[in-house]
Amino acid sequence: MIAGEEHQLFLAAKQAQLSRNQAAQIIMADTSHSVLQGAFVRVLLELPDQTENYVVARVGAVTTGELYGGFANNANLRTDKYLLLLLPPSLATINGTQYQLNSISNSLMTEKEFETWLGMTRVNAHMALMVNATNREGGDSQMGGPNCCIPTKQELLAIGERIHTVGAQVSAAHGFSNPAGRQQRPANGQQNAYPETQLHQGDWVMPDMPMSVARRSGTNGVASRSAVPSNGYGGIIFKAPAATQPNNNNNSNGENGQDNTASVPSGTEDGVNVGASTPRPPSSKGQAHASQPTSEQNLDLPSRHQVRQDVLNKLNQHSVVFPQNIDELKLSQLRLTERDMIEYLEHVRDVLSSKQENCVVCLDHVPTVISLPCRHKVLCRLCASAVTTCPVCRSYLFELFEPKEI
Numbered sequence: 001m002i003a004g005e006e007h008q009l010f011l012a013a014k015q016a017q018l019s020r021n022q023a024a025q026i027i028m029a030d031t032s033h034s035v036l037q038g039a040f041v042r043v044l045l046e047l048p049d050q051t052e053n054y055v056v057a058r059v060g061a062v063t064t065g066e067l068y069g070g071f072a073n074n075a076n077l078r079t080d081k082y083l084l085l086l087l088p089p090s091l092a093t094i095n096g097t098q099y100q101l102n103s104i105s106n107s108l109m110t111e112k113e114f115e116t117w118l119g120m121t122r123v124n125a126h127m128a129l130m131v132n133a134t135n136r137e138g139g140d141s142q143m144g145g146p147n148c149c150i151p152t153k154q155e156l157l158a159i160g161e162r163i164h165t166v167g168a169q170v171s172a173a174h175g176f177s178n179p180a181g182r183q184q185r186p187a188n189g190q191q192n193a194y195p196e197t198q199l200h201q202g203d204w205v206m207p208d209m210p211m212s213v214a215r216r217s218g219t220n221g222v223a224s225r226s227a228v229p230s231n232g233y234g235g236i237i238f239k240a241p242a243a244t245q246p247n248n249n250n251n252s253n254g255e256n257g258q259d260n261t262a263s264v265p266s267g268t269e270d271g272v273n274v275g276a277s278t279p280r281p282p283s284s285k286g287q288a289h290a291s292q293p294t295s296e297q298n299l300d301l302p303s304r305h306q307v308r309q310d311v312l313n314k315l316n317q318h319s320v321v322f323p324q325n326i327d328e329l330k331l332s333q334l335r336l337t338e339r340d341m342i343e344y345l346e347h348v349r350d351v352l353s354s355k356q357e358n359c360v361v362c363l364d365h366v367p368t369v370i371s372l373p374c375r376h377k378v379l380c381r382l383c384a385s386a387v388t389t390c391p392v393c394r395s396y397l398f399e400l401f402e403p404k405e406i
Contacts, residue, residue, distance in 0.1 A: 012153045015160030020104040029170040033062035042105040056117040057085040372399040
């Protein structure tokens with residue numbers, strides 16, 4: 001446990017943490033990339049002892065590279081934006097400093113992870129001071145630089161306020177809630193000066209949509225510390241299937257292909273058409289309304305593409321979306337999807353165990369017996385001997401055991 005000023009710094013660092021969904025949505029909105037500078041991220045890296053663990057790092061810049069995908073919620077999403085992370089040399093040599101957006105975690109950092117980051121940063125700062133003292137005559141004072149700097153509490157709070165403000169403006173502009181993951185930051189009404197535009201593909205505009213991207217390890221070599229943050233505008237490219245592309249005469253109400261991600265019955269959800277224009281009620285002057293040009297009537301109605309995007313937005317806000325056509329995914333994408341599903345399943349089981357208080361059979365005693373092979377802990381000692389299948393998953397029970405407290 002860290003205490004005192006370090007604990008206050010840890011609380012400020014959590015406010016300045018950038019989640020995977022936040023990074024994707026801010027870049028999708030074409031906001032200036034300087035918004036992400038200095039923010040903390042949580043990323044899975046290979047450590048010097050050849051083990052993998054989550055490490056806390058700060059965002060140094062946003063760069064452009066090769067187009068990549070691998071997002072678990074939509075195999076058609078592509079982007080060419082990468083995050084340049086400030087890592088100590090021991091980790092940067094092994095993992096590099098350039099990372100894909102889907103390598104960032106949505107979970108909040110822990111005290112242990114932040115304490116580890118403080119220790120590595122201080123060691124790096126000490127080494128930088130020694131190198132600077134040795135090379136002072138040669139004027140080499142760039143070693144470590146911002147990598148070795150521990151930010152103040154005020155700086156981290158300012159970064160968190162900046163991210164929250166921009167994220168809130170992006171959400172308000174495109175009709176979905178701010179995807180702060182599990183982070184909660186204080187509200188701020190300060191206006192932001194960064195421009196916000198919509199993504200274009202060909203001749204048509206695609207509304208932004210929240211993403212639930214899978215984590216993926218960064219692949220490139222060590223990036224130069226002289227990399228300047230890109231203030232240009234770029235973002236996620238949605239490569240729509242051929243069936244959903246608009247036709248040659250740009251008719252927004254043309255027939256589109258069926259969506260294989262989700263199916264929601266019409267009229268069963270309130271507020272599904274978030275951010276889309278609603279049709280006008282019939283005018284009492286029917287002749288004047290009928291005399292309007294076809295293009296104006298089309299503008300009054302939401303297109304099929306907008307309705308489809310609104311349904312996906314609604315699903316991503318309240319549900320976890322996994323790909324359905326897994327046969328089309330690559331091996332690396334399948335492993336990322338499996339890891340995300342296992343992590344989500346463990347979270348569901350933790351919530352179930354926290355809410356499950358009594359045996360599911362007698363509803364009287366505390367469950368203490370673990371069933372194998374399903375590993376459900378829902379039976380008490382008295383009821384375990386009377387069942388042959390798990391009352392939760394209905395799988396055949398090969399073994400029952402009751403762990404003893406030490």
